[in-house]
Amino acid sequence: MTEFELIQIYFQQDQSADWLSVPIGDDGAVISAESNQQIIVTDTLVEDVHFFAGTAPNAIGHKALAVNLSDLAAMGATPKWFTLNLTLPEASESWVKTFAEGLFALAKAHNIVLIGGDTTRGPLSISITAAGTVPVGTKPLTRDAAQVGGRVGLIGSLGLAAQAVSARQQGQEPTSQQAQALDFPIPQVEAGLALQGLATAACDVSDGLLADLGHIAKASKVVIELDGDRLARICPAQTQASAEATLSGGDDYALVFVMPLGQAVPNWATDIGQVKAGMAKTGMAKQPVAVLGGPEWLQQAAKNVQLAPGHQHF
Amino acid sequence: MTEFELIQIYFQQDQSADWLSVPIGDDGAVISAESNQQIIVTDTLVEDVHFFAGTAPNAIGHKALAVNLSDLAAMGATPKWFTLNLTLPEASESWVKTFAEGLFALAKAHNIVLIGGDTTRGPLSISITAAGTVPVGTKPLTRDAAQVGGRVGLIGSLGLAAQAVSARQQGQEPTSQQAQALDFPIPQVEAGLALQGLATAACDVSDGLLADLGHIAKASKVVIELDGDRLARICPAQTQASAEATLSGGDDYALVFVMPLGQAVPNWATDIGQVKAGMAKTGMAKQPVAVLGGPEWLQQAAKNVQLAPGHQHF
Structure with a gap:
């Protein structure tokens, strides 16, 4: 056994399910026939790109799974299984432990089972591929299904993770709430399930609110108009910097969604705007997402964010 | 759009299937209910660990998928879909093209569809997770099902990839046959399907013949005795170095398998030994795989390989 095979044992603990006839450890895992629709998502985290060097290993384990659970949530799926590809500079048992x-605490909380993986030497990075299910006959929440006139809803907080990044980049300590949002983001799995059959379109906020709503607008060939006064109320502070973090900060893993025409955003989410017919259909260069009204500092923040290129992590 | 989002477009070409209701491009892919058993495999390739820096990008694309197809073959599965996590130092359009x-040529040949992925910046590495199917009621080929008395079979060539690595490490050009084996390994997908219902256990030879047969022996709690005279005949040259490459060289992606008691290895494969009851059951430190008889140079090679630690790539 190589040292890397030895540390793989940490990932073979107690992983079982009645639908899993061959678990982790063979050439592949064997899963029973699946009577539901399956949702497959995948995300990679790379050190110094998606997390700071020196981040606590349990936070990295949590976050690597959380970003995938967030994608499943955005599709309205029930988490089922995941695979883990872990690339490590050295086979450190304490790091892996x-x-x-961090990984298994979150996995257990969402009843998702590790069924396979690969551990190898190299610069630190983690790829996870995860599967969830949606019952046959239920439409998964996609980006291309926003209807004109539909209200836009938001679940979760925005801007805290971006504020943590910016504090750390300046050598300062983020608040504990900011650090928690960056290091241990909470995927909105239950909210995603609750949106099934309610909302038509959804997306998680990994790249920033305006960017991710832009994905919905472009895929659905509509424009989205956000209400500046409502947005101002959810900024952590009533300042332009705080508004920029709210509108463009990535890594929050909130959910945005669109209701069918004539239906209100449920009271456990925040109404932030609505869908309009728009120029996006013709492919002309127009902002797919606009912020209307609201205080001057928010308007200025929106303008800055729209002028900047997409979220690039750090 | 970031430059990395732009190059992702190369992976969104013409990927469709009647079971794929939402393809690559949303938060997740949506797959119809699956009436077969599903086999999930995953493997990572890291530059300077699993392939030399400067390897042709089409070879890297081919190999990243081939190693996963080889795992599916070892389970007797029909390839269905895969996800791609590509980490690149820079968003080079020509490299990605x-x-x-290389990736799609092999995917097309095996009718496997790319359904999702993530492209990000960082040191060059590729993780692929792939799924295949095995009909309900058919037992997938696992490592733990070798029966005492069963003959051991081999499909594919051994040692060529290791010879290519060793030539390149010495600054020499490998033969074109060796280079082909290392850079464009052929996954034994059809042979794996043909073994379904014939063999009981199987494994692909990614770590080296003795190491991978050791996986079968340990999982099945048996020992495997290989026939030295038969092994000598499949060494590329009749030398100790060639025998060491054959017995321990990784990266060949041949298949080894075990037949049920009393059944001969089919004539399209090579019989190389048989399964015996053994000490492996008691957990005592005994070699799970032995090479019996054969020429002196082969015996010496077997001894050297058994003394060395597991295959560590390069």
């Missing part, structure tokens, strides 16, 4: 603690 | 050519 702590990483696995 | 050539990588995608």
Whole structure:
């Protein structure tokens, strides 16, 4: 056994399910026939790109799974299984033990089972591929199904993770709430399930609110008009910097969604705007998302964010 | 759009299937209910660990998928879909174009569809997760099902990839046959399907013949005795170095398998030994795989390989 095979043992603990006839450890895992629709998502985190060097291993383990659970949530799926590709500079048992603690704590909370993986030497990065299910006959929440006139809803907070990044980049300590949002983001799995059959379109906010609503607008060939006064109320502070973090900060893993025409955003989410017919259909260069009204500092923040290129992590 | 989102477009070409209701491009892919058993495999390739820096991008694209197809073959599965996590130092369009050519040529040949992925900045590495199917009621080929008395079979060539690595490490040009084996390994997908219902256990030879047969022996709690005279005949040259490459060289992606008691290895494969009851059951430190008889140079090679630690790539 190589040292890397030895540390793989940390990932073979107690992973079982009645639909899993061959678990992790063979050439492949074997899963029973699946009577539901399956949703497959995948995301990679790379050190110094998606998390700071020196981030606590349990936070890395948590976040690597959380970003995938967030994608499943955005499709309205029930989490089922995931695979883990872990690339490590050295086979450090203590690092892996702590990483696995963070990973499995979140996995257990969402009843998702690790069924396979690969551990190898190289610069630190983690790829996870995860599967969830949606009952046959239920439409998964996609980006291309926003209807003109539909209200736009938001679940979760925005801007805290971006504020943590910006504090750390300036050598300052983020608040504990900001650090928690960056290091241990909470995927909105239950909210995603609750949106099934209610909303038509959804997307998670990984790249920033305006960018991710832009994905919905472009895929659905509509424009989205956000209400500046409502947005101002959800900014962590009533300042332009705080508004920029709210509108463009990535890594929050909130959910945005669109209701069918004539239906209100449910009271456990925040109404932030509505869908309009728009020029996006013709492919002309127009902003797919506009912020209307609201205080001057928010308007200025929206303008800055729209002028900047897409979210690039750090 | 970031430059990385732009190059993702190379992976969104013409990927469709009647079971794929939402293809690559949303938060997740949506797959119809699956009436077969599903086999999930995953593997990572890292530059300077699994392939030399400067390897042609089409070879990297081919190999990243081939190693996963080889795992599916070892389970007796029909390839269905895969996800791609590509981490690149820079968003080079020409590199990605050539990588995608190698990847999709092999994907098309095996009718496997790219359904999702993530492209990000970082040190060059590729993780692929792939799924295949096995009909309900058919037992997938696992490592733990070798029966005492069963004959051991081999499909594919051994040692060529290891010879290519060793030539390149010494600054020499490998033969074109060796280079082909290392850079464009052929996954034994059809042979794996043909073994379904014939063999009981199987494994692909990614770590080296003795190491991978050791996986079968340990999982099945048996020992495997290989026939030295038969092994000598499949060494590329009749030398100790060639025998060491044959017994321990990884990266060949041949298949090894075990037949049920009393059944001969089919004539399109090579019989190389048989399964015996053994000490492996008691957990005592004994070699799970032995090479019996054969020429002196082969015996010496077997001894050297058994003394060395597991295959560590390069």
